[in-house]
Amino acid sequence: MEKKPWFEADIIELFSAREPEGVHNLVKGIGDDCAVIRPPGRQDLVVTADMLVEDVHFNRKWHPPFALGRKAMAVNISDIAAMGGTPQFAFLCIALPPQLDQDWLVSFRDGFRSMLSEYAITLAGGDTVRGAQLNISITLLGSVPAGRAVFRKGAGPGDSIYVSGHLGSAAAGLALCQSPRVCSTLDEHMVQPFLQRHLDPAPDLACGILLAESGYVTAMQDISDGIATDLAHLCRQSEVGAEIESVRIPCHEHLPGICEALNRNSMHMMVSGGEDYHLVFTVKAGSEEALEHYLAGKKKQAVYRIGTITSGSGVALCTGKEKKDITFKGYKHSG
Amino acid sequence: MEKKPWFEADIIELFSAREPEGVHNLVKGIGDDCAVIRPPGRQDLVVTADMLVEDVHFNRKWHPPFALGRKAMAVNISDIAAMGGTPQFAFLCIALPPQLDQDWLVSFRDGFRSMLSEYAITLAGGDTVRGAQLNISITLLGSVPAGRAVFRKGAGPGDSIYVSGHLGSAAAGLALCQSPRVCSTLDEHMVQPFLQRHLDPAPDLACGILLAESGYVTAMQDISDGIATDLAHLCRQSEVGAEIESVRIPCHEHLPGICEALNRNSMHMMVSGGEDYHLVFTVKAGSEEALEHYLAGKKKQAVYRIGTITSGSGVALCTGKEKKDITFKGYKHSG
Numbered sequence: 001m002e003k004k005p006w007f008e009a010d011i012i013e014l015f016s017a018r019e020p021e022g023v024h025n026l027v028k029g030i031g032d033d034c035a036v037i038r039p040p041g042r043q044d045l046v047v048t049a050d051m052l053v054e055d056v057h058f059n060r061k062w063h064p065p066f067a068l069g070r071k072a073m074a075v076n077i078s079d080i081a082a083m084g085g086t087p088q089f090a091f092l093c094i095a096l097p098p099q100l101d102q103d104w105l106v107s108f109r110d111g112f113r114s115m116l117s118e119y120a121i122t123l124a125g126g127d128t129v130r131g132a133q134l135n136i137s138i139t140l141l142g143s144v145p146a147g148r149a150v151f152r153k154g155a156g157p158g159d160s161i162y163v164s165g166h167l168g169s170a171a172a173g174l175a176l177c178q179s180p181r182v183c184s185t186l187d188e189h190m191v192q193p194f195l196q197r198h199l200d201p202a203p204d205l206a207c208g209i210l211l212a213e214s215g216y217v218t219a220m221q222d223i224s225d226g227i228a229t230d231l232a233h234l235c236r237q238s239e240v241g242a243e244i245e246s247v248r249i250p251c252h253e254h255l256p257g258i259c260e261a262l263n264r265n266s267m268h269m270m271v272s273g274g275e276d277y278h279l280v281f282t283v284k285a286g287s288e289e290a291l292e293h294y295l296a297g298k299k300k301q302a303v304y305r306i307g308t309i310t311s312g313s314g315v316a317l318c319t320g321k322e323k324k325d326i327t328f329k330g331y332k333h334s335g
Numbered sequence: 336m337e338k339k340p341w342f343e344a345d346i347i348e349l350f351s352a353r354e355p356e357g358v359h360n361l362v363k364g365i366g367d368d369c370a371v372i373r374p375p376g377r378q379d380l381v382v383t384a385d386m387l388v389e390d391v392h393f394n395r396k397w398h399p400p401f402a403l404g405r406k407a408m409a410v411n412i413s414d415i416a417a418m419g420g421t422p423q424f425a426f427l428c429i430a431l432p433p434q435l436d437q438d439w440l441v442s443f444r445d446g447f448r449s450m451l452s453e454y455a456i457t458l459a460g461g462d463t464v465r466g467a468q469l470n471i472s473i474t475l476l477g478s479v480p481a482g483r484a485v486f487r488k489g490a491g492p493g494d495s496i497y498v499s500g501h502l503g504s505a506a507a508g509l510a511l512c513q514s515p516r517v518c519s520t521l522d523e524h525m526v527q528p529f530l531q532r533h534l535d536p537a538p539d540l541a542c543g544i545l546l547a548e549s550g551y552v553t554a555m556q557d558i559s560d561g562i563a564t565d566l567a568h569l570c571r572q573s574e575v576g577a578e579i580e581s582v583r584i585p586c587h588e589h590l591p592g593i594c595e596a597l598n599r600n601s602m603h604m605m606v607s608g609g610e611d612y613h614l615v616f617t618v619k620a621g622s623e624e625a626l627e628h629y630l631a632g633k634k635k636q637a638v639y640r641i642g643t644i645t646s647g648s649g650v651a652l653c654t655g656k657e658k659k660d661i662t663f664k665g666y667k668h669s670g
Contacts, residue, residue: 027379028486031572033417033556034381034477036484039374044362046369047459049474051428053466082368093386093428093472124382127472131388137428137462137472139384142369149371151363221368237366 015092015109015128023122026089035124037089043143048079054134062177065104067200068136069111075224076140077119078203078277082222083151084212085144087205089124090116092138095131119205150212150281155219155238157311158285162303164204164211164278166252167227168259168266171273171331173198175262182261190254201277208279210298216291220281226272229330231280232315238282241312246271246319248306271317274331282309350427350444350463358457361424370459372424378478383414389469397512400439402535403471404446410559411475412454413538413612417557418486419547420479422540424459425451427473430466454540485547485616490554490573492646493620497638499539499546499613501587502562503594503601506608506666508533510597517596525589536612543614545633551626555616561607564665566615567650573617576647581606581654583641606652609666617644 015030023029028036039045052058052072060068073090080087092112096105116123121140173194176183183191203222211217219238223230227244235242251270259266283291288305295303307318314327350365358364363371374380387393387407395403408425415422427447431440451458456475508529511518518526538557546552554573558565562579570577586605594601618626623640630638642653649662 027482028484032487033414034383034420034484036418036479037380037382038481039378039380041376043374045372045374045380047372047424047426047474047476048369049426049428049461049472051430051462051464051470051472053430053464053470055467056430056465079368083371085369089382091382091384091474093384093474095386095388095391095468095470126384127386129386129388130391131468131470132390133430133466133468133470135386135388135430135466135468135470135472137384137386137470139382139426139428139474141382144371146373147362149363149369152367 015123015126026122026124029122029124035089037124040143042146044146044149046080046083046085046142046144046149047139048076049137049139050076050079051135051137059177060134063199065108066111069108070115070200072136072138073112073115074201074203074277076138077205078222078224080140080142081203081205081208082220082279083144083149084208084220085142085149086209087119087121087140087142089141090121090138091124092126094126095129095133095135097132097134098130100134144212148212150217150220152219152221152234152237155234155240155282155309157240157309159218159282159309160285160288160305161231161242161244161280161282161307161309162305163223163227163250163280164207164301164303165276166250167223167276167278168251168255168270168273169194169197170201170275171269172255172258172262175264176258179262186261191258193252194258198275201275203277204279204301207300210295210300211279211281214291214294216283216287216294218282218284220279223276223278223280225274226330227280228271228315228326229328232327234280235313235315241310242307242315243310243318243323244307244315246317248304250304271326272330350458350461361457361459364457364459370424372459375478377481379481379484381415381418381420381477381479381484382474383411384472384474385411385414386470386472394512395469398534400443401446404443405450405535407471407473408447408450409536409538409612411473412540413557413559415475415477416538416540416543417555417614418479418484419543419555420477420484421544422454422456422475422477424476425456425473427458427461429461430464430468430470432467432469433465435469479547483547485552485555487554487556487569487572490569490575490617490644492575492644494553494617494644495620495623495640496566496577496579496615496617496642496644497640498558498562498585498615499542499636499638500611501585502558502611502613503586503590503605503608504529504532505536505610506604507590507593507597510599511593514597521596526593528587529593533610536610538612539614539636542635545630545635546614546616549626549629551618551622551629553617553619555614558611558613558615560609561665562615563606563650563661564663567662569615570648570650576645577642577650578645578653578658579642579650581652583639585639606661607665
């Protein structure tokens with residue numbers, strides 16, 4: 001079948017059409033020089049901007065366009081989640097290679113829109129341009145009750161360190177995509193959770209909002225580069241150290257089996273593998289039970305205590321009596 | 336001299352360092368998952384996002400990095416100007432080819448920063464990534480008194496059409512850059528204003544704010560794709576037509592001479608050439624004198640009445656008794 005090329009006019013319509021009218025707080029959406037937003041009172045604005053570049057942050061060979069459209073939003077939503085905020089308005093700038101076919105674009109757009117609708121986000125502006133390399137740059141605006149945003153700074157010695165989900169799944173999924181030969185020897189239902197975490201990660205938005213509301217959380221950030229790097233950022237900004245216990249770090253029940261097939265070390269994948277988009281956060285010493293009780297009452301996903309903040313610096317991985325420095329030893333996809 | 340390559344860590348520091356502390360309304364700047372902004376009361380938020388791609392929107396062969404850093408900000412400031420807003424917070428996402436040398440980047444950064452400081456804008460976040468193609472994506476946030484943003488929609492039949500500066504200069508500057516042989520035959524001081532308008536355009540920010548404050552302006556937009564296209568957008572959104580008189584469209588005193596040397600039609604350049612980044616706006620019928628008096632009192636730049644809004648549709652260029660349809664016949668650099 002012949003692939004249809006895209007045309008600029010089509011694309012502008014593709015993204016701008018069908019936007020809801022009368023969105024709360026949006027005075028003017030797509031189609032003017034600027035979007036105009038009327039901020040509600042007693043809310044701070046949270047803003048994040050991310051750029052995803054083909055062959056650097058994603059590979060079109062194995063990344064279905066629908067999933068990519070979702071992931072492009074997910075990585076930004078995860079940043080808002082890490083502040084305890086609620087996302088509201090997205091601005092999509094996209095550079096499209098001329099040879100990209102229109103079916104790909106429609107599917108990307110549908111994936112992108114599915115996230116907008118799942119998270120009640122409105123596309124309020126952006127730019128569609130030509131480029132030799134596919135480049136997706138999204139700015140996401142959200143809100144948080146005034147003064148309640150949770151920063152990376154704020155962790156104190158004795159605070160407990162938690163994560164909001166399994167680590168290493170996204171990295172294992174990426175490794176499976178990169179090793180189709182290995183992947184083809186494994187049952188589809190075994191590899192599916194890992195592929196999904198890499199291709200279409202779900203940000204922990206509801207969890208981030210609850211954690212910020214609880215009042216027990218002293219610092220928080222999302223896990224995009226692996227906990228070895230992301231926790232190191234949190235420690236540096238809080239001017240503290242961290243000790244995490246390898247025995248406490250949670251993973252999917254089949255991660256060791258997948259890693260065996262890939263001939264990779266599973267603990268390394270859990271600690272250094274990026275893009276899980278769960279949250280790492282610290283809880284005031286003595287408030288652990290109260291927090292866990294609070295979360296249980298809200299019936300949200302499990303959280304896992306994996307270690308303790310120290311008065312030192314850097315991140316140590318403790319296995320029995322052995323301590324290994326893993327500060328900034330995480331996944332590096334780019335600046 | 337050997338060119339120094341850039342390294343990711345350097346670059347993050349390059350853009351994030353030296354940011355002012357304690358910026359009004361900025362609770363958290365660069366270095367966390369999100370920036371946190373506390374919106375002042377009685378202000379609407381205006382937001383614009385633009386993407387500039389190498390070899391599509393700019394050419395590094397003739398665009399000095401300092402000027403490019405300035406222009407990347409200018410095109411966004413111009414969008415805020417077109418709403419009557421004041422820019423405040425910038426988010427810079429940039430994809431950098433690995434072979435880009437560090438001197439280039441430092442100069443780009445210095446140009447970018449010079450605009451931040453000239454317009455009292457704070458860099459509040461962004462993303463620095465690798466990419467095969469240089470790509471600069473900026474989101475700019477600003478404010479406007481609640482309910483006072485000026486839209487493209489709002490022009491009515493009988494309103495007068497104005498522009499805030501000379502048209503065609505940027506297009507002539509681009510043509511000069513593309514024709515170095517012609518350029519080299521001309522005196523430097525003759526070509527300089529045109530090169531500058533293409534390489535380092537000054538947005539009409541103060542003018543946009545005054546126009547919005549005046550209360551006489553019914554619709555406004557910036558001129559990025561040429562008045563034939565930009566005025567057509569304004570007309571479509573206002574559901575009106577426009578007639579502009581070729582004899583009234585202002586240009587630089589040397590545009591005809593430059594166009595002669597380039598063997599180009601000067602009226603075509605004025606009407607269809609893009610990137611002048613002046614404003615086109617409409618003034619309520621009968622309020623022209625009041626507006627001009629208001630502006631004269633503020634000692635701002637000249638504005639030029641070039642035509643009249645009609646009850647029809649599309650944009651017509653009138654020369655004597657001849658009317659030519661020029662609707663959307665402007666410059667197209669991209670979607």
